[in-house]
Amino acid sequence: MQASNIVAVEGTVELAQPIIDRAARTDGSSPVSDQALLAAAQGQRRLLLFTEGDDTTVAVGVLGQGELDLVVDPAARGRGIGTTALHELLTRSGPDADLLAWAHGDNPAATALLSGAEFRPVRSLFRMALDPALLPAGATAPSVIPLPSGFELRTFDEDRPGDASAWVAVNTRAFASHPEQGRVTLADFALMRAEGWFDPADLFLLSAPDGAALAGFTWVKTLRDGAVTETELYAIGVDPDHSGHGLGRALLDVTLARMAQHAPSRVTLYVDGENERAVRMYEAAGFTIDTRSTQWRGPVRPQVSE
Structure with a gap:
């Protein structure tokens, strides 16, 4: 399912931060890496705000340097916004782009979204915690x-x-x-x-x-x-x-x-x-593994033999 009334506009880290903070509180980990935000702040990556018809920002995407980050506002999840936003990011990256994306923590929705877009898991990241x-x-x-x-x-x-x-x-x-x-x-x-x-x-x-x-x-x-x-x-x-x-x-x-x-x-x-x-x-x-995140690469394209 895709949301049809979503518009992508250029944004800033300051405008994106409220959604990132809400998602971090809901999910228990930051949905966007510090490196991605630093690159966006310096203009090295594009930061897009995805808005609905009333100009409410419902998702944030960061694209550039071979990577993409995407977070949907917790209050707007379950309505196909992630699918629409990911499609827009992939369209803007070009047909031959080879991209990396993180699914942070135990996030079945992100896993389903990325696998559905023909990404494949390539790397893991552990968050470890100590009493x-x-x-x-x-x-x-x-x-x-x-x-x-x-x-x-x-x-x-x-x-x-x-x-x-x-x-x-x-x-x-x-x-x-x-x-x-x-x-x-x-x-x-x-x-x-x-x-x-x-x-x-x-x-x-x-x-x-x-x-x-x-x-x-x-x-x-x-x-x-x-x-x-x-x-x-x-x-x-x-x-x-x-x-x-x-x-x-x-x-x-x-x-x-x-x-x-x-x-x-x-x-x-x-x-x-x-x-x-x-x-x-x-x-x-004394540290133990608290959560596991997965980095994905894609989209996977079929090999063409001549």
Whole structure:
């Protein structure tokens, strides 16, 4: 079923945010990635608002850089709006487009929509959660967490020359094979730091023994909604040149100590399901898989032999 009275108009992240927030509260996870919103804010991807006859926005789509994101307002679901919006996004992407799209969490409607449009699953993403009671007891400061010899920990300093470019450099190296995180630019990083949740005290930088470059980092994303505080392990990155020193586990210990200082009611992280080494590290720290998301590629087109 398709909704016939839906119109797509160009929009902005600010206009789309209310629907994204409502969907996140209803579904338990954000329906659009941070990377997609950053790209839309910079004009690198198109953001479309899907409106009904009375100009009520009922869905949001983001298209570009080989990816699409689509979210339907929870109050407007079940009326074929998703089918109509997806058809419009595919039409605008062109007949030969090869696109990636996420179905976030346990979302049978998104799964049915994408499979019906001849997409196929290609990748998984786990959201893992930790019982806050398992965080370090007391007021253990991240700065006193034991580190391998020669490595030093400090927090990000906006006024320190080179901190931003150093973070981008080590992030690029640490996530060289990651299709989203590894593409973060200096401009992207600036936009991320402009977000209301950003706190430089939640971004820890690890200096290498020679002091010439960063060996890694860990970043906590803290969200507060009234009495509810959620701390998310936004990213841990280790430069490949410094692998094998136990830095990943040490940075995770730093992360948990910092999270404990926020006294959160929820503790989460996201990790690729195929990254078995990282999943095992998080499970050893007490994290368990909370939800599974699936990335889809499509539309699948029949092969033509000559």
